Amino acid sequence: MFRILVSDPISEQGLAALYAAENMQIDIKMGLKEEELCAVIGEYDALLVRSQTKVTAKVLESAKRLRVIGRAGVGVDNIDVETATRCGIVVINAPDGNTISTAEHTFAMMMAMARKIPQADASLRRGEWDRKSFVGVELNNKILGILGLGRIGTEVAKRAMAFGMRVLAYDPFLTESRAESLGVRKATVDEIVTQADFITVHTPLTKETKHLLSEREFEMMKQGVRILNCARGGIIKESALIEALKSGKVAGAALDVYEEEPLAAEHPLRDFQNVVLTPHLGASTKEAQINVAIDVADEVAKFLRNEPFKNAVNLPSLPAERMQQVQPFLTLGEKLGKLAAQLLKGNVSKLQITYGGEVATYEVGPITRTILKGFLAYHHGDEVNYVNAPFIAEQNGIIVNETKTSKAKVFTNMITLEVESNGETKTVTGTLYNGFGPRIVQINGYTVDAAPEGQMLITLHEDIPGIIGRIGTILGNDGVNIATMQVGRREAGGTALMVMGVDARVSGQALNEIARMEPIHSVYLVEL
Ligand SMILES: NC(=O)C1=CN([C@@H]2O[C@H](COP(=O)(O)OP(=O)(O)OC[C@H]3O[C@@H](n4cnc5c(N)ncnc54)[C@H](O)[C@@H]3O)[C@@H](O)[C@H]2O)C=CC1
Numbered sequence: 001m002f003r004i005l006v007s008d009p010i011s012e013q014g015l016a017a018l019y020a021a022e023n024m025q026i027d028i029k030m031g032l033k034e035e036e037l038c039a040v041i042g043e044y045d046a047l048l049v050r051s052q053t054k055v056t057a058k059v060l061e062s063a064k065r066l067r068v069i070g071r072a073g074v075g076v077d078n079i080d081v082e083t084a085t086r087c088g089i090v091v092i093n094a095p096d097g098n099t100i101s102t103a104e105h106t107f108a109m110m111m112a113m114a115r116k117i118p119q120a121d122a123s124l125r126r127g128e129w130d131r132k133s134f135v136g137v138e139l140n141n142k143i144l145g146i147l148g149l150g151r152i153g154t155e156v157a158k159r160a161m162a163f164g165m166r167v168l169a170y171d172p173f174l175t176e177s178r179a180e181s182l183g184v185r186k187a188t189v190d191e192i193v194t195q196a197d198f199i200t201v202h203t204p205l206t207k208e209t210k211h212l213l214s215e216r217e218f219e220m221m222k223q224g225v226r227i228l229n230c231a232r233g234g235i236i237k238e239s240a241l242i243e244a245l246k247s248g249k250v251a252g253a254a255l256d257v258y259e260e261e262p263l264a265a266e267h268p269l270r271d272f273q274n275v276v277l278t279p280h281l282g283a284s285t286k287e288a289q290i291n292v293a294i295d296v297a298d299e300v301a302k303f304l305r306n307e308p309f310k311n312a313v314n315l316p317s318l319p320a321e322r323m324q325q326v327q328p329f330l331t332l333g334e335k336l337g338k339l340a341a342q343l344l345k346g347n348v349s350k351l352q353i354t355y356g357g358e359v360a361t362y363e364v365g366p367i368t369r370t371i372l373k374g375f376l377a378y379h380h381g382d383e384v385n386y387v388n389a390p391f392i393a394e395q396n397g398i399i400v401n402e403t404k405t406s407k408a409k410v411f412t413n414m415i416t417l418e419v420e421s422n423g424e425t426k427t428v429t430g431t432l433y434n435g436f437g438p439r440i441v442q443i444n445g446y447t448v449d450a451a452p453e454g455q456m457l458i459t460l461h462e463d464i465p466g467i468i469g470r471i472g473t474i475l476g477n478d479g480v481n482i483a484t485m486q487v488g489r490r491e492a493g494g495t496a497l498m499v500m501g502v503d504a505r506v507s508g509q510a511l512n513e514i515a516r517m518e519p520i521h522s523v524y525l526v527e528l
């Protein structure tokens with residue numbers, strides 16, 4: 001039974017699939033303070049939030065059972081994603097469901113600000129009939145500057161063009177050809193702040209975007225510019241905006257988000273007549289709330305059931321068809337990692353992963369993660385998973401290198417893991433045979449062909465008659481049945497590597513007996 005805690009208002013209609021599932025138990029506990037959340041979070045496998053719940057490091061450290069956090073929306077700045085990653089907790093968001101609602105809200109805010117609709121409405125409600133005070137401006141022919149041309153920024157741009165606005169956009173990922181196909185002009189931040197009549201921000205809040213519009217930018221803006229923020233408080237420096245409103249540089253602002261939420265009752269922004277404020281309502285439509293809840297519930301359920309899911313914030317996300325390509329290699333990767341970990345004692349400094357043949361044409365990030373997971377879990381136990389494996393490797397000073405080559409010897413695909421430790425290198429190579437699944441095809445340069453499963457006894461020994469028979473006898477006396485056997489050598493009479501699949505655990509005594517045999521150079525008991 002998976003236990004799921006919902007700690008923010010999330011559409012019940014969207015959660016229906018979770019309620020209907022047999023093995024999911026959903027508890028709704030809203031408005032929990034940090035201490036209260038810490039006290040209960042230990043009981044849950046999944047946590048579903050919007051933007052109110054602050055998922056802090058303290059909460060995550062109390063979340064011993066938690067495997068996934070689902071964010072019914074886009075922004076994850078209320079979640080300590082770095083700590084979640086370190087704890088091996090997947091963070092999944094629902095990035096598509098509220099795009100239109102937020103773009104429409106931005107547009108509604110722009111029009112409300114341009115035509116002073118909230119102010120005129122308030123005046124009428126006071127019993128007045130004042131037509132002089134609410135003269136507005138047209139959007140037609142005005143320049144709209146958009147900072148952040150992602151999902152929402154793009155939808156805002158389309159609507160603005162329909163209203164006759166000229167759009168300048170800045171986004172580090174905006175190419176000339178995309179700008180051209182959207183009908184916007186690619187510009188720098190400085191060009192936008194100096195030329196635009198309206199400026200709207202649609203970026204996430206990051207170290208780079210914090211105070212993207214600050215004193216310097218307000219200084220450069222046109223007299224009478226109008227400013228919008230329906231993305232995140234803090235992208236625009238509030239104190240600088242307030243000064244620019246006071247000086248008259250900024251003729252109007254429309255804000256949905258704030259540096260501190262909820263906005264303080266006495267906050268100076270509440271005093272400006274030319275500022276339109278909403279309490280973080282961008283995603284608050286029936287449609288968006290159903291969409292994001294359905295999306296996040298579906299993704300979290302898939303994650304808990306070990307089915308492929310796509311919107312993880314702290315994992316590489318691949319489109320379904322590309323994930324399908326790499327999926328069969330994930331088991332092979334994990335087995336290669338596990339095998340290499342058991343062949344090598346001591347501090348590992350470097351893992352070199354080479355992808356050869358067809359697999360080299362795929363997006364191999366997920367395979368690399370499973371290799372790391374397999375390798376590191378041998379030493380670090382259950383704390384290592386697919387999410388935190390790269391982090392744990394880095395924390396342990398292990399350099400991880402990926403290379404790709406079109407060559408794969410006689411195979412269609414080949415993955416080689418080379419592990420360096422104290423000047424010693426061990427190499428394991430695997431492939432995926434159509435219909436036969438993962439196979440180990442080389443260990444330290446010796447060719448073998450073994451299914452990486454269960455207990456395996458691996459010996460490096462002199463290639464002389466009688467060795468295999470003697471090992472067989474020791475195992476027989478130990479009551480261990482040999483299931484499969486493979487011997488690889490470079491040349492006759494040199495050294496040979498033997499891989500035996502065994503049906504039961506070989507005792508320490510039998511292992512010592514084999515290790516003590518004169519022609520045996522090394523012996524490993526490996527569990528895959
Ligand atoms: N007010 C509300 O209720 C809502 C607010 N949001 C917020 O809106 C923002 C945008 O959301 P989406 O469009 O869905 O995200 P998105 O990820 O599709 O777009 C964000 C864009 O910002 C760009 N960007 C990143 N750093 C930048 C920089 N330094 N300068 C310029 N552009 C930069 C990215 O390249 C990306 O194209 C997010 O902060 C999100 O949390 C989203 C939904 C509802």
Ligand SMILES: O=C(O)C(=O)COP(=O)(O)O
Pocket residue numbers: 050051052072073074075076098280282283284
């Ligand atoms: O999706 C986002 O980023 C939002 O800001 C929406 O926040 P909310 O879910 O309405 O608290």
